[in-house]
Amino acid sequence: MTAPELDLRGFRILPGLLDRAAQEAMVKALREVVQAAPVFSPQTPYGKPMTVRMTSAGRYGWVADRSGYRYAERHPEGMAWPPIPDHVLALWRDLVSVERDPDCCLINYYGEGARMGMHQDRDEADFSWPVLSVSLGDEGLLRIGNRTRGGRSESIWLRSGDVVVMGGDARLTYHGVDRIKFASSTLLPQGGRINLTLRVVD
Ligand SMILES: O=C(O)CCC(=O)C(=O)O
Numbered sequence: 001m002t003a004p005e006l007d008l009r010g011f012r013i014l015p016g017l018l019d020r021a022a023q024e025a026m027v028k029a030l031r032e033v034v035q036a037a038p039v040f041s042p043q044t045p046y047g048k049p050m051t052v053r054m055t056s057a058g059r060y061g062w063v064a065d066r067s068g069y070r071y072a073e074r075h076p077e078g079m080a081w082p083p084i085p086d087h088v089l090a091l092w093r094d095l096v097s098v099e100r101d102p103d104c105c106l107i108n109y110y111g112e113g114a115r116m117g118m119h120q121d122r123d124e125a126d127f128s129w130p131v132l133s134v135s136l137g138d139e140g141l142l143r144i145g146n147r148t149r150g151g152r153s154e155s156i157w158l159r160s161g162d163v164v165v166m167g168g169d170a171r172l173t174y175h176g177v178d179r180i181k182f183a184s185s186t187l188l189p190q191g192g193r194i195n196l197t198l199r200v201v202d
């Protein structure tokens with residue numbers, strides 16, 4: 001049974017939207033993406049490696065290195081990004097729009113001890129499109145702040161199968177992942193957490 005929908009500071013949270021079979025199908029499709037476009041450890045512009053490893057599917061992928069954060073049409077190793085899996089697109093069409101598909105599916109992998117600092121998602125051209133997030137595997141503690149950096153925040157544990165729509169007035173709200181509960185889920189044999197975010201880039 002799916003838990004009721006929540007609104008946390010304008011983030012629409014759909015707990016347990018994906019059942020176990022849907023989560024497994026998504027992981028299977030993502031394995032194919034990762035075979036074509038391996039996960040890498042981005043460097044922040046300040047030269048520090050990020051603890052989250054990532055790759056992307058779609059026309060654009062998100063990359064970070066000494067010259068900054070941006071969307072790029074190629075993986076750092078030179079290949080084009082593989083297409084966004086159909087299962088993932090179907091979720092976007094159900095929850096966001098059939099008018100336009102996302103052109104990036106960013107795949108974040110959080111191993112033991114990985115985290116993501118507070119940030120806004122603001123490398124896209126049009127903030128009227130939401131960012132749709134899907135959590136798979138271990139639980140992750142999402143922190144939701146404000147439209148400017150700092151201030152009070154609220155946190156929520158995201159579990160495997162939870163979906164979040166970050167849109168409307170909350171599209172530029174600061175957010176981050178403080179920690180994961182390593183090995184809290186049996187979905188991924190190696191443990192860890194996958195988060196997908198679907199984005200309209202240009
Ligand atoms: O892992 C998450 O739940 C959030 C990821 C995120 O904020 C991002 O990739 O921009």
Ligand SMILES: [Fe+2]
Nearest residue numbers: 119120121175
């Ligand atoms: Fe984000």
